Every structure is written in C-alpha cells, then in structure tokens.
Amino acid sequence: MATVLDAMVDTADDGRFADFWARHPLLILAIGTATGIAIDAAAVDLLSIPFLSRLATWIVISLCGALLFGFTRNRVRLAAIVVLFSALGGLCHAHRGFRYDTSPVLSIADVDGEPAIIDGTITQPVVIRRNPLGDLPSRRDQSPWQSMIRIDMTAIRNGHTFEPCRGHLMVVSNGLLEQFRPGDKIRVHGQLQQINAPTNPGEIDFRKVYRHRGVHARVDVDSEDQIILQSQTFRYGRPIAALSTRSREILLRHVGETMGPLAVALVIGQREFVDSETRDSLLVTGTAHLLSVSGLHLAIVIVLASWTATLLRFPLTLRIAWILAVCCLYTAITGGRPPVMRAAVLVAVVMLSLWFRRPAQPFNTLSLAALILMLINPENLFHVGVQLSFLAVGTFFLCGLRSIASSRGAEVAIENESQLDQLIQSAQPGYYRIGSWALAKIGRAVWYSGCVTAMSLPLVWHYFHVVSFVSVVTNVVLSPFLFWSLAMGVATVVGGWILEPLAIIPGYLCGLGLDAMRSIIDVAAVVPLGHFWLPSPPTWWVIVFYIVMVGSLFIRQKRASWFRYGWIPVWGLVAWITATTASPISDGSFEATFVDVGHGTTVVLRDSEGHVWLYDCGRLANANGSSRDIDSTLWSIGATHLDAIFLSHADSDHYNALPGVLRRFSVEQIVTPPGMLTENEIGLIAIRNAIKTSGVPTVELFDGSDVTSETKGGLDGSCSILHPPRSGMDGSDNANSLVLRIDHGGTVLILPGDLEPPGTEMLINKMRPPPGGVLMAPHHGSLTMDAESILQWSRPSEVIVSGGKRAKKPEVRRMLNVVGSGVHVTAAVGAIRVTIHADGEIEIDSWADGGW
Secondary structure, eight states, rough: OOHHHHHHHHHHTTTSHHHHHHHOHHHHHHHHHHHHHHHHHHHTTOOOOHHHHHHHHHHHHHHHHHEEEEEEESHHHHHHHHHHHHHHHHHHHHHHHHHHHTTHHHOOHHHHHHHEEEEEEEOOEEEEEEHHHHHHHHGGTTTEEEEEEEEEEEEETTEEEEEEEEEEEEHHHHHHHHOOOEEEEEEEEEEEEEEEOSSSOOOOOHHHHHHHEEEEEEEESSGGGGEEEEEOOOOOOHHHHHHHHHHHHHHHHHHTTHHHHHHHHHHHHHGGGGGGHHHHHHHHHHGGGSOOOOOOHHHHHHHHHHHHHHTTTHHHHHHHHHHHHHHHHHHHHHOOOOOHHHHHHHHHHHHHHHHOOOOOOHHHHHHHHHHHHHHHOGGGGHHHHHHHHHHHHHHHHHHHHOTTTTTTHHHHHHHHHHHHHHHHHHSSSHHHHEEEHHHHHHHHHHHHHHHHHHHHHHHHHHHHHHESSHHHHHHHHHHHHHHHHHHHHHHHHHHHHOOOOGGHHHHHHHHHHHHHHHHHHHHHTTTTTTTTEOOOOOOHHHHHHHHHHHHHHHHHHHHHHHHHHHHHHHHHHHHHHHHOOOOOOOTTTTEEOOOOOOSSSEEEEEESSSSSEEEEEEEEEEEEEEHHHHHHHHHHHTTOOSSEEOOOOGGGGGGGTTHHHHHHHHSOOOEEEEEEGGGOOOOOHHHHHHHHHHTTEEEOOOOTOOHHHOOOOOOTTTTEEEEEOOTTTSSSGGGOEEEEEETOOOOOOOOTTTTOTTTTHHHTTTTOOOOSOEEEOOGGOOOOOOOOHHHHHHHOSSSEEOOOOGGHHHHHHHTTTSOOOEEEHHHHHEEEEEEEEEOOOOOEGGGGGOOO
C-alpha cells in the first residue's frame, strides 16, 4: 500500500494533477473500487453476464493493471492503480453475488410459503417490534410484540430426515423472544417463503433490500413455542446482545411509555419500536436520521466520553484508549450499521493520528471508511442509508472550502485571515463578542444544514418521495435537544447497568427532552409549504445532479459557487416537471388499476384528460392506516391530486388507508353511501379525524344521484351509482355497498364493493348492462357470495378479483368463470390494469407478468 500511495503522490508532483489529489490518495482508491462494483452490478442487472465470464474478465483486468504498474511514467502508474482497485471492487461484488445466488434455499422457498422444519444458528441480536396485527380486535389474545431472528441455516427436514442446506433466513415470530442470543442453535417450525418481487408499480423491491443484508428467505412463525432451543455456543455478539436487550428494558422502563420507544430508537438504534405516524412526521421534517443511529449520535457519545476523560484527568494515552473503547462498544450495541461504522472509522483514525502525532486528512479518512464498508459488503454502495451518510459528511467537509482544487497556500492564507479577525474581535466589548459568537454559530449551523439538505434532496426525493424545506431550520432548532436527550439517554442506560435507581432521574430528563423534540417536530410537520409529497424524479436525472455538482467543484473561479446555487433550483424544476408528468395513456381511453393490497380493495381510475379517482382504499390488518401500496401506484402515474375518493362501505379493508392517502395527496372530494361515516364502527374514528384534519369535503351518493352535479373533478354522465337506495336497506354494511358503474366506448366497468344479499337481489332487478364488460368480483371473490346471479346479470367478459391468498384457490376461478369470463386475481398476478379504449376494446395487463 505504501508503494501505491507513493506512486500517487509522485504522479501529482508532475504538475498535471491538482494538489488536492496528492493529499487525498485514498479518495482515488475509493472511487476506483466503487467504479468496479458499479460496473459488475450493471453487468448482472442490465446485461445478465454470468459469474464465470465476469470473474475471468476481472482477472484479466487485474493482470493488465499489474503490468501497467510496471511503467515508469507516473500517469500510467496512477491509471494502473485505479484499474487494480476497480478490479478488486468488481471481484468482491461478483464473489459475494455468486455466494448469495448459489444458496440452495433459494430453490426451495416458493412464493406462497410451504411448511418447513429448519435447523440454524442465530447470528445477530433479536430485533423486537410492535406486532402489526396486534391492535386488531380479533387478535387481542395474541402478543402485541413480534420478534425477528436472523439465522444461519444448517439443515432442513425432508421427510423423516434432515438434510444439510445453506442459507441465511429471517425468522418472523409473534411473541417476545428476548431470551435468544447469537450462537443459539434453534429448530424452527414455520412457513418458508421466498422474498417476493414487487406486485405493484413503484413499490420497493425488497429482494434488493434483503440481498444487501445477505438474507435469502423468510420463515413466518405463528407462536413462540414453534421455536425450540437445541444448544448454546459462545459468539462475540452474545454479551453485546445481552447489553442491548438490557439497555432497551432500562429505557422503556424509565423514560416512559410515551417517549420510551423514541428513546430506544434514538439511543440504541432500534427504530422498530416507533409507530408509523411518528416516522412520517420525522420524514417530512427531515429528521428521520433520529431513528437511525448515525455518525451524529456517535459524535455526541464521543463528546460525552471525552468530557468524562477530562473530568477524570486521564493522560493522553488512556484518554485515546477510553474513547476508542466507548466508540467500539456503542457501535456494537447499536448493531454495527454502516453509518455508525463509517463514523467509528473516522473517530479511530483521528484518535490514532493524535496518538502517533500525525495529521489526519478528512477526505482520506472518509475514503478509508468507504473502502472498508465496500470491501465488507459491496452492496453498501447501493444502500440509500450509506449514500446519505457519506453525502452528509462529505458536504460538511466541503461547505467551508472554496473548492476542491484550492491549494495549500490558499488554505494557509485563509487561516491567517481568520486569526486576524479573531484579534480584531478580541478588542470589542464582552456582550458584543458573545452576541457575535452566538450569531456566527447559528448562522454556520443553518448554512451547514442548508448545504446538507440541498445535497441530499435528490436522493431523499427519489427514494422517499418527499421534499422538505422546513428541515433546514428544524435540524438546527433540534440540535441542543438532541444532544440533551441522547446524553440523558446514555446516562439512563449506564446508570441502569450500574444500579437501577441511578436511571430514574436521567430517564425522566431524557423523556422531557424527547417530549420537547416531539413538540417541535409536530409543529414543523404542519408548517404550510414546509414539505411536499411527490412522485420520484427519474434515476438518470438524479445521477446528472451529482455529476454536475462534483464537476463544478473543480472550477477555480468564484462564479462556481453561483453556478451551484443556480443549478439546484434548475434541477429541481426539471425534476418536478418530469416527476409529475402523467404516464402515457392513449387518447380517449379509460384506465382502472386494481392495486394488489392483499385482502382489500383499491382501484385507481383515470382518463386521458388527467383526472384521477380512487374507488376504496384499504386492506386487511392495516390498523396503522398505511397507504404504502396505494401511494406507490399513484406516484408511478405521476399523480399528486385526486379528483375524488369513493368509499363503498364501512368495512375497514375498504377504507383504513384513507388517513395515509390524505396526508400525501390533495383530494377534491370524498364520496360515501348514505350514513357510512356516522356508523358506530371503531375504525371510522380515525377516518373521521383524518377527514376533519384535511378539510376535504364529503358527499353522500346513492341510486339515482346526479353524479355530474353533485361531484367535482371530471365525473360526467358516463359515471352512475347503481346502489344503495337513498334510505338504505336492511342487512349488513356489505348489502349497502356503493356500486359504481362507468360506461366508456360502449363497454361497462362495474365496481360493487362487497355487495351481498339482499343488496344483490336489488341490483340484479335493475336494467342489465351491455354484455362484454368488466366486473370486479364482490367480496374479494369469496366462495360464500352469490356469484352466479350477478354474473348472469352483468355478463362480463373479464372478472377482476381484488383479494388475498384465499382468492387464489381454483374453486374461486371456477365459480367466477360460470359465464365464460376471464378471471384475474391480484394475489396471483399482482396489480391488474384494465384499459378500455375509445372503441370499447378491453386490454388487460398484470404487473407480475412483466409490468406495463
């Protein structure tokens, strides 16, 4: 390595490269490694080149780089170094991908899951989170907790014997399984299932997420007694897991029931305890980093450790060793996530530089951290958390410099000028100096926050669909509260380790700090124009942003700064135009997309004039009101506004995602059947509150309503209400479902909600629609529905079933095919798009069959 660095320094000394590169050789190595990883990933994803071909190519490239390094010309040797490290990155990525793809468990696990008995060894501390189904009235007898256990699979039962099988699994079990530790050998009885592909447009591909984690499949377990401990062996993570569990218990006990989950996320990085509403508030205010322990958290802990060393008068050597020990312990307890590891490397290098009395270059240190993370796991290069972490730190390093190309002489001149300013200020009155110092600190904090927000905006927008302007001020205001809360949280944990009563006072003070933070975040989340939920800009445009920004750093002229200031809004304007431009739809066509929400219903309706509506928005077991699947589908067509939302009836799997939709989209109007919102249904409380908060008007429609005059937003005579009558009818909510009929090009689309008798009899006594249309199967294709009567009445050519696993049964298809209709089930083929062209022709596409 010394020879490599000497060659790079010599290369810079020939005057052809900027002085910056001479002082930051590790940056070039990191760029070369990242380039190799990116090329190998593209070779797999875009060109599907097999492993052996890529392996041979990287070996040849390595040999070429080694030969080039033998040249005496410095420029050629520098190119050889970059080639060698590119080959190293490519080889690492290819090898890890090969090991992952050749795991036998990938060929065993299927889409729907099959019963399996598996032996394995726990490799990481157990992750505890709230059970997403724990709040359902029907599941009150189950544990409110859910445990996630990462295991290294060793065998799977085949018949009466166990066969060796390699792979990494995520075991998800109901119950609180804190007793398990890394090194425990367990036997799991559960449902083995592969990590499935996205079933809706715009959804996150969790196959990539789990690939980054090295997880091949998951095992779902109903109860904790299906996980049996077989033996225990010691692993280095075992005592760390015990400390982490103990820390969580201390924080939950002493910080309080309300703020305890936030304290657990803030102090030890276990963000699974935080509810989805709080996560949304943190995301829109640009403070989501509070939920993920990062370099900022580690920096605060190191400051506390340094103060402790100062109070105890540690000598320099002991002080450095103490800080390094605290750094390693905190990194381990918080799970060793890449952002924390990056910060740990920075701290370690700084401490070692003090120890050996050698200067540490920030970009060299950051590049070393990047090299380590990429070599440990090449997939870290593509992880948004890692990207944002390095981007934020790099921005901090850069925002005080004039440009990357600045020479050492220029930096010395700036330092001398700064010292002269300090000398002048020392002659001013005390109050003036203190006020100037405070204003300067606040101004610099706002400047840094603004720079980080601007630089991270494309990534955050692309991955999380949110643009937050209020984050610039919010992060500055929260800084002292963050320091206080984290300091008190650490004191709570340490006090609890020593003696339980010592945790009481700091736990209370931590809760006060977190309560203040939560109040600030709640206010920032509702600041007008403080944030916007938007569709993502295209990937290529995000890449262009960073290419231009990096390129501008090499411009020596002062106008480079003004170029960057102008580039950011120009990029943002183009990004907004491209993101919100509606996806293509042929002129005169009408489109209905049945979102795959499992057992539930959501239909996105739109026409070629740009109007967008929703028919229902809910799914089973969605107690927290999440609308993730619906959001991604709407954003995929560039939608930010809904002309109307039709709610068919008061079953939660048809409306419980409404709060999430109202938070992310502007809505013109909500349409319900008579009396729906006034029903005594516990799930409707959240719906009424969400409607009141959003201020969206509601209207009740029924059979005979003039849809054109009573609604807004593009609905005309082609849309009519077939059911229920104005006064409703005896029977359940299902019997009073709002039945929507849409006529287009002579073809009819009928959406009947969960219609069942006696509502079915009333509907089929009406005038029959023209045959050959499209019908959404009532009640998610339930075998108990009166299918034949409504099929004989409507005579559709295509039937769409919006349902879960039960809807995939062959009996459902046979029942709905009684009049020869084509049957399409969302649970089987993902989202289904029905396009009715201007001439009435029906075109059906499914997302799982290649998308659209």
